[in-house]
Amino acid sequence: MKEVEANQLFESEPARSGLMNALWEIQLRDGFISDEHIQSLADQLGLSKVEIEGVVTFYHFFHRSPTGKHVIYLNNSIAAEFKGYERVKEAFERETGAVVGSVDRTGTFGLFTTPCIGLSDQEPSVLIDFYPFTHLNAIKVKDIVSRLKHGATAESIFTLPDDNIQYTPPNSPSVFFGDFKPGEALAKALKLGDEGVIGELKKSQLAGRGGAFFPTWLKWDSTRKQPATPKYIVCNADEGEPGTFKDRVLMSTHADTMLEGMIIAGYTVGARYGVIYLRGEYRWLKPRIDEAISQYYSKGLLGKNAGGQKGFDFDIRIQMGAGAYVCGEETALLESMEGKRGEPRTKWFFPVERGYLQNPTVINNVETFCAVARILAMGTDAFCQLGIPGSPGTKLISVSGDCNRPGIYEIEWGMTVAELLELAEAVDPYYMQLSGPSGECISIKEKYRRISMLDLLARKDVRCGGAFMIFNHSRDLVQVLMNYAEFFKHESCGICTPCRAGNFILQRKLEKLKSGLAAAGDLQDLRNWGNIMKTSSRCGLGKTAPNSIIQSMEKFKDYFEKKLSKESNGSMVAFDLEGAVEEYEKYKN
Numbered sequence: 001m002k003e004v005e006a007n008q009l010f011e012s013e014p015a016r017s018g019l020m021n022a023l024w025e026i027q028l029r030d031g032f033i034s035d036e037h038i039q040s041l042a043d044q045l046g047l048s049k050v051e052i053e054g055v056v057t058f059y060h061f062f063h064r065s066p067t068g069k070h071v072i073y074l075n076n077s078i079a080a081e082f083k084g085y086e087r088v089k090e091a092f093e094r095e096t097g098a099v100v101g102s103v104d105r106t107g108t109f110g111l112f113t114t115p116c117i118g119l120s121d122q123e124p125s126v127l128i129d130f131y132p133f134t135h136l137n138a139i140k141v142k143d144i145v146s147r148l149k150h151g152a153t154a155e156s157i158f159t160l161p162d163d164n165i166q167y168t169p170p171n172s173p174s175v176f177f178g179d180f181k182p183g184e185a186l187a188k189a190l191k192l193g194d195e196g197v198i199g200e201l202k203k204s205q206l207a208g209r210g211g212a213f214f215p216t217w218l219k220w221d222s223t224r225k226q227p228a229t230p231k232y233i234v235c236n237a238d239e240g241e242p243g244t245f246k247d248r249v250l251m252s253t254h255a256d257t258m259l260e261g262m263i264i265a266g267y268t269v270g271a272r273y274g275v276i277y278l279r280g281e282y283r284w285l286k287p288r289i290d291e292a293i294s295q296y297y298s299k300g301l302l303g304k305n306a307g308g309q310k311g312f313d314f315d316i317r318i319q320m321g322a323g324a325y326v327c328g329e330e331t332a333l334l335e336s337m338e339g340k341r342g343e344p345r346t347k348w349f350f351p352v353e354r355g356y357l358q359n360p361t362v363i364n365n366v367e368t369f370c371a372v373a374r375i376l377a378m379g380t381d382a383f384c385q386l387g388i389p390g391s392p393g394t395k396l397i398s399v400s401g402d403c404n405r406p407g408i409y410e411i412e413w414g415m416t417v418a419e420l421l422e423l424a425e426a427v428d429p430y431y432m433q434l435s436g437p438s439g440e441c442i443s444i445k446e447k448y449r450r451i452s453m454l455d456l457l458a459r460k461d462v463r464c465g466g467a468f469m470i471f472n473h474s475r476d477l478v479q480v481l482m483n484y485a486e487f488f489k490h491e492s493c494g495i496c497t498p499c500r501a502g503n504f505i506l507q508r509k510l511e512k513l514k515s516g517l518a519a520a521g522d523l524q525d526l527r528n529w530g531n532i533m534k535t536s537s538r539c540g541l542g543k544t545a546p547n548s549i550i551q552s553m554e555k556f557k558d559y560f561e562k563k564l565s566k567e568s569n570g571s572m573v574a575f576d577l578e579g580a581v582e583e584y585e586k587y588k589n
Contacts, residue, residue, distance in 0.1 A: 008317060010273050012230050013357070016045050019055060019339030023062055024320050031071070031110075032063045045339075058341040058493075060114060060323030061280045068103040068110035070148055072096070073127040077116040077242045078483040079400050082475065083123040084137065089113075091141035092126075108149070114323065115487050116242035117281040120398065120469070121164050121406035129154040130283040134161050158284075163249050164407030166399070167423055172386060175374050175394045176367075176410055182256050182299060185376040186307045189264045192376075194224060197268045200380045201372065205392055205453075209367035210236060210328075211435055211465030213453055216368060222352040224269040226360035231271035233262050234356060236333060236365045238279040240325040241436030242487060243467030246396040247366035249408050251285050254370060255292040259316060261369030263296075263306060264376065265362050266314040274316040275356070277333050280323045289318060325491035329539050330363045332493065343493045344539035367396055367466070388414035391452040401470035402427045409468075411451065418447040420468065428472035431556070435465040437484035438544035441551045477559055481549055482510045488545040499542025502533040506549060513563045520564060523553060 009018050019041065026037050038052045045052075056062045061073075074080075074089055093099055096109035103110040119125040122134035131154040133144060147157055168174035189197050201217035208214045223231060235258060239247040251258060262274045278286060293316055296302040306314045324342045327333045331345035334356050348354075355361025371393070375383045384392040391413035397420065400406045404425035411420060421429050429447075434440045440462060442449065452461040471480060489503040509526050512518040530546030537543045553560055 010315065010317065012273065016047070016339040017337060017357075019045065019052075020322060020336065021320060023056060023059075024322065027062055031067045031069070032065055034064075055339065055341055058324065058343075059280075059321075062322055066103060066107065066110075067112075068098070069108045070129055070154065071110045071112070072098075073112050073114040073117070074100070075115070075117045075119065075123065075125050075127075076113040076483075077120060077123075077487075078480055079116075079120040079243060079469065080123040080125065081479070081483060082401070082471075085124050087138060088124040088126070088136045088141060091136075091138040092145070095142050095145035109145075114281070115325065115491065116240065116244075118239055118245040118248045118279075119161055120243050120245055120400035120467075121408075122161055123400075125161075127281065127284075128158070130280070131155055131158040132161050132284055133158055160252070161248075162407075163253055165249065165253075165410075166405050166407035167409040167411070169386065169394060169410065169412055173378070174410055175378070175383065175386070176250065176257075176370060176396060177253065178374075180254060180257055180260075180374070180377065182260065182296065183301050183307060185257075185260050185373040186263055186267070186301060188376045189267055190307055190309050190312075194268045194270070197264065197376070198224070200376065204375050204380045204383055205390070206368070206371055206375065207453060208364055209371060209395070209465070210365035211241070211439070213463065213465075216364065216372065219352060219364070220265060220268055220362055222350075223271075223360045223362045226353060228360055229270070230273060230359055231269055232356045232359060232361045233265045233269070233271045233274040234333070234337070234361055234363045235262055235274070235276045235369055236328065236330065236363055237276055237282065238321050238328045238333060239282075239366070239466075240279060240328045240491075241438065241465070241467055242484075243398060243400055243433065243436050243469045244465075245398045245400075246408055246466050248282060248285070250366050250370050250396070251282070251289060255289050256296070257370040257373040258366050259292055259296050260301070260373040261364075261371070262316060263301060263314055264372055265364070265369065267306075267309065267312055269360070269362055271360075271362070272313060272315075274314060275337060276316065276318045277321055277327070277337060278318055279321045279327075283320065286318060286320070293318075324493075325487075326493045326539070326541050329541060332539065333363070334361070341493070343495045344541075346538075387412045388450075388452060388454075390454045395451070395464065396466065397451075397464055397468050398466050399424045399468045399470070402429065402472040402475070403470050413452045414450050416448050416450050417442065417462065420451065421447065421470070424468075424470065426470050426472075428474075429470050430473045431471040431475070431477060431480070431552075433469040433471070433480075433548065434462060434467065436467040436469075437487060437548050438540070439465060439467070439547065441548050441555065443555045445555075477552060477556060478510060478514050478563065481552065482507065482514060484545075484548055485510055488541065492541060492545075496536075496538035496542060498533045498536045499538065499545065502529050502537070502542065503545055505529050506533075506546060510549075513560075516563070516565050518564055523560060523564070526550070527553065 098104035098111040124136045206216045327342040332342040336342040485507040
């Protein structure tokens with residue numbers, strides 16, 4: 001087969017699988033998706049207008065009304081909130097003449113907010129026409145908007161974000177950021193054979209690096225043993241957990257290792273096709289990945305007889321996401337790839353049995369595929385010499401928040417929280433959020449816990465899927481939790497009641513705490529509703545959304561006690577005068 005264009009469907013894929021890319025083409029060209037566009041797509045695909053519109057309205061970056069010549073997405077994550085988000089928002093509103101959530105009167109600028117765009121180490125940040133701008137302040141905003149008004153394009157004036165690799169193991173070669181020779185790891189895999197690769201992965205104890213930590217060898221072996229064909233390899237590059245940006249840096253610096261890991265997976269399980277599901281926020285990275293794919297084809301490492309292995313044909317294409325955090329959940333991602341709303345599937349089957357297009361599918365994230373290629377290239381024995389028994393190797397951590405050295409840290413498993421805080425030059429650390437809002441919060445009292453894959457039930461060590469956010473004593477914990485709650489409420493797909501209603505209720509309870517009107521019963525309500533969500537939600541989003549709230553009430557009891565009203569019986573209602581005036585000023589004209 002000839003080289004596959006990044007947006008071109010494979011011969012095994014139905015036309016509907018191209019819907020997301022078709023919608024992107026319209027959105028980027030016309031600035032919105034009209035009724036006429038929807039009717040045309042419905043006619044082409046043999047679907048109803050309602051079904052197409054359901055897909056369009058599910059994703060954050062698809063719009064049903066014009067978004068202006070230049071579309072601006074201002075990141076409103078908690079990292080941005082503490083780094084000057086409000087001042088930057090006011091500057092954009094002043095310079096563009098657009099109010100957040102609308103388009104200015106000339107139709108030049110559309111100004112919107114969006115959750116984490118993978119730049120938590122360089123806040124405040126923004127996407128303009130899907131190109132990133134970082135470390136913003138009012139002066140920079142004025143300059144950027146002025147240049148756009150005078151005819152410049154976002155592409156012509158943006159600069160690539162810093163990779164910000166702050167730390168790699170000092171006494172041994174970096175696993176992820178050292179030199180890499182394309183094809184070397186694949187050659188070793190071909191020599192080992194499929195069973196040999198499985199054996200090496202089992203020996204390495206490599207677990208999925210997206211946060212679930214499922215054994216990689218077991219997932220691949222299960223797919224390998226499925227009789228159905230074709231099989232697919234899917235790289236989950238929908239890195240949407242607030243505070244996480246490690247996969248962004250890997251794709252920016254070493255996209256070749258991601259591709260090679262996917263090819264090795266294809267060979268091992270007997271797959272024919274690979275798809276990279278790239279989050280919409282990383283559209284600016286797509287040219288780099290396209291170039292890496294082209295180079296792999298030119299070297300004979302992709303396509304027919306990949307790597308020189310007769311009978312092993314493997315192709316890779318890119319599928320763009322469009323702004324939906326829930327698509328980080330693997331079955332929601334598969335639905336999105338099939339041109340549908342990104343709603344998690346009922347778990348009748350695992351993806352290794354019936355994944356993409358109901359065929360056996362391996363889904364791993366960027367770091368996992370990169371790790372596979374690196375392990376085979378350096379040798380499993382060398383990899384296992386790093387880390388600690390039971391948790392060999394290194395892990396990439398995205399560090400942000402109240403520290404002097406935010407960025408990427410490649411740590412050996414077994415490093416303590418205290419050591420990482422010291423490396424990052426944390427400023428008065430008080431509260432740390434690991435693995436993003438859906439992960440685990442810890443207090444400074446827990447700083448001697450090791451970061452590893454061990455003793456999770458015993459609560460001795462702590463796992464970290466990728467994000468490590470630091471907050472000092474000056475930060476309002478309720479403000480942090482409210483930002484998380486707003487994020488989960490917005491990102492819930494809404495298909496199940498516990499998540500849809502639960503996130504709304506949690507947010508309202510937190511508002512009472514912020515207003516000083518909460519009673520002790522409200523804290524218990526937060527626990528009760530959180531536990532209902534954890535036990536009865538359809539997917540991981542709802543099950544993990546209350547984690548930070550429940551854990552923080554356990555670990556910061558004195559803080560929450562001080563937040564309770566001494567007079568409230570839980571029925572008092574506060575009137576927010578400033579908020580009411582702000583709403584009036586916003587819409588009076």
